[in-house]
Amino acid sequence: MSILLEGAGLRRTYRRTLDLDVPRISAQRGRVLVIMGPSGAGKSTLLRLLALVEKPDQGQILIAGQPAKPHDLKSRRKMASAMQTATLFRGTVLRNVEWGLAIRRVHKRLRLIRSEEALALVGLDGFESRDVAELSGGEAQRVNLARALAVQPEILFLDEPLVYVDETMRESLALALRKFTLRTSCATVWVTHDRAEALGMSDDLALVSDGRMLQQGETMEVFTKPDGLQAARLVGADNVIAATITSNDDGLAKLKAGDADIEATTDLAEGTTVYLVVRPEEVSVWGAAPQDSSPRNWFKGVLAEVISLGATVKLRVDGEVPLVALITQPTFRELGVTAGDPIWAGFKATAVHVMRRS
Amino acid sequence: MIPQALRDAFRLIFEGDPYTLSVIWFSFKVAFASLAIAVVIGLPVGILLGTTRFAGRLGFLTLVNAAMGLPPVVAGLVTFMVLRNNGVLGDAQLLFTPAAMVLAQVPLAAPLIAGITMASISALPAAIKIQARGLGASRLQEAKILAGQARASLFAAVIAGFGATISEVGAILITGGNLLVGGKNYTRTMTTAIVLETRLGNFSRAMAFAVILLFAILIVNILFTRAQTAGRAR
Numbered sequence: 352m353s354i355l356l357e358g359a360g361l362r363r364t365y366r367r368t369l370d371l372d373v374p375r376i377s378a379q380r381g382r383v384l385v386i387m388g389p390s391g392a393g394k395s396t397l398l399r400l401l402a403l404v405e406k407p408d409q410g411q412i413l414i415a416g417q418p419a420k421p422h423d424l425k426s427r428r429k430m431a432s433a434m435q436t437a438t439l440f441r442g443t444v445l446r447n448v449e450w451g452l453a454i455r456r457v458h459k460r461l462r463l464i465r466s467e468e469a470l471a472l473v474g475l476d477g478f479e480s481r482d483v484a485e486l487s488g489g490e491a492q493r494v495n496l497a498r499a500l501a502v503q504p505e506i507l508f509l510d511e512p513l514v515y516v517d518e519t520m521r522e523s524l525a526l527a528l529r530k531f532t533l534r535t536s537c538a539t540v541w542v543t544h545d546r547a548e549a550l551g552m553s554d555d556l557a558l559v560s561d562g563r564m565l566q567q568g569e570t571m572e573v574f575t576k577p578d579g580l581q582a583a584r585l586v587g588a589d590n591v592i593a594a595t596i597t598s599n600d601d602g603l604a605k606l607k608a609g610d611a612d613i614e615a616t617t618d619l620a621e622g623t624t625v626y627l628v629v630r631p632e633e634v635s636v637w638g639a640a641p642q643d644s645s646p647r648n649w650f651k652g653v654l655a656e657v658i659s660l661g662a663t664v665k666l667r668v669d670g671e672v673p674l675v676a677l678i679t680q681p682t683f684r685e686l687g688v689t690a691g692d693p694i695w696a697g698f699k700a701t702a703v704h705v706m707r708r709s
Numbered sequence: 710m711i712p713q714a715l716r717d718a719f720r721l722i723f724e725g726d727p728y729t730l731s732v733i734w735f736s737f738k739v740a741f742a743s744l745a746i747a748v749v750i751g752l753p754v755g756i757l758l759g760t761t762r763f764a765g766r767l768g769f770l771t772l773v774n775a776a777m778g779l780p781p782v783v784a785g786l787v788t789f790m791v792l793r794n795n796g797v798l799g800d801a802q803l804l805f806t807p808a809a810m811v812l813a814q815v816p817l818a819a820p821l822i823a824g825i826t827m828a829s830i831s832a833l834p835a836a837i838k839i840q841a842r843g844l845g846a847s848r849l850q851e852a853k854i855l856a857g858q859a860r861a862s863l864f865a866a867v868i869a870g871f872g873a874t875i876s877e878v879g880a881i882l883i884t885g886g887n888l889l890v891g892g893k894n895y896t897r898t899m900t901t902a903i904v905l906e907t908r909l910g911n912f913s914r915a916m917a918f919a920v921i922l923l924f925a926i927l928i929v930n931i932l933f934t935r936a937q938t939a940g941r942a943r
Contacts, residue, residue: 402843404839404843424847427842428845430843430845431844431845432840432844433843434836434839434840434843436834438836438837438839440837440854440857440858441858450844450854451844451845454845454846454847454850455845495840499843502844508843
């Protein structure tokens with residue numbers, strides 16, 4: 352793995368308060384790094400610093416190990432960004448898409464070829480001579496994307512690239528962007544607030560909240576083993592249970608959460624106070640007490656709330672250990688329960704991520 | 710009075726009165742020469758002020774804004790003092806020449822152009838600048854694309870500059886002298902001619918010049934506005 356872009360000790364102060372503090376972040380060739388966090392977390396600010404558009408108050412950006420600064424045009428020309436607000440320049444679609452190439456003094460004929468390629472990639476073939484004033488919001492955002500793609504940069508920055516794109520287009524466009532990253536082996540830095548987008552798109556994931564880097568790592572690692580409560584909430588691990596390890600037998604620990612007994616796999620020693628993180632899709636539910644003993648961790652409760660999410664349903668179960676479960680619609684129909692009914696919910700010992708409580 | 714003035718105006722133009730035509734022609738020459746120099750100075754200064762932050766920018770900006778209200782007679786007087794025989798540039802012998810008139814008018818139009826340019830570029834969304842930079846633009850390329858986005862407003866700046874120079878009288882009267890040399894027009898413009906004719910009591914001639922001046926301004930502005938709105942969808 353080769354790190355292409357690195358941010359080290361990045362700090363930025365706004366009106367005397369530290370609004371961004373990121374000790375380390377890195378992006379690799381041929382991989383998508385998603386920076387995920389709630390709105391106002393400082394994601395776009397971080398992206399602008401990494402993209403050498405703005406200067407950090409402290410810290411530096413490294414490209415292939417070499418320090419790079421905003422006034423350093425050669426470094427900036429290795430990058431291209433599609434910022435969140437699709438600010439298109441007046442004129443035709445082609446004039447916009449080829450602009451990044453024009454300022455790099457790329458030959459006119461090559462400009463046209465690359466622009467057409469980029470437009471095809473975002474599904475806007477044949478839009479070259481359209482006036483940007485006539486585009487819809489979604490089309491404008493795709494032109495904005497194509498404008499950055501046409502440059503074929505070594506490092507591609509995308510700030511919420513799919514927000515205004517039609518639902519039907521979103522998946523194919525996301526796939527095209529992934530393919531582009533692989534084909535050109537650029538490092539793609541992708542900012543989003545959307546958890547599903549992050550999970551679907553990223554190879555690596557960086558969690559940002561309140562201007563602080565919570566965690567960075569391979570996506571599945573971060574999703575299944577969030578580091579800290581905030582990280583757990585960000586990746587949608589709805590179930591966080593405070594517990595204490597009462598014994599640990601070769602990695603299989605017994606824990607107490609209030610009066611409830613729980614089993615989980617961990618190397619942490621007896622007496623450690625921990626948080627247990629369980630993703631909602633790992634929680635099973637039954638309409639009656641389960642006969643078969645695995646999973647061991649199951650609790651009786653009352654179905655407190657049913658939240659329909661389209662193809663899936665989120666169930667909130669109140670009981671000894673309150674749990675949130677995510678199940679499919681057919682499973683929910685089979686279950687035949689409504690709010691207020693008794694229900695049993697549980698999870699496997701191996702589905703628990705055990706996190707030391709500080 | 711006014712219908713008579715209109716009739717006189719048309720008669721003077723269509724009869725091809727050499728004196729009238731030379732005054733009209735000379736007015737445009739001075740106005741456009743001043744405007745051209747003012748644009749060359751004012752546009753880049755305005756773009757610089759609108760796109761970059763540098764030490765002393767605020768002071769400079771205040772100066773430009775203040776200069777937008779520079780009284781023409783003061784500009785004329787200062788130019789006069791500089792160009793008169795024992796003035797700093799007295800040796801150049803420029804006083805009471807068309808060049809002196811242009812020199813006096815540039816400081817009137819340039820701040821106007823710089824100020825309007827600065828304001829219109831500053832009013833552009835910051836996102837355009839960020840996006841241009843994010844695509845790898847140099848400082849100059851960034852300024853160029855921003856100026857392009859504010860194209861219509863920049864035309865407005867130039868139009869304002871033209872309005873200032875063509876209608877100006879105080880500065881060019883002092884520095885040009887409203888002269889005929891050997892019966893031929895040397896430094897007389899429509900505005901200075903109006904002043905003279907009014908003083909002499911030739912009101913219908915003064916009115917005729919006024920009408921011609923207004924029409925001339927209107928025609929030039931029609932052309933300017935066409936250029937300003939060209940290439941736009943609507």
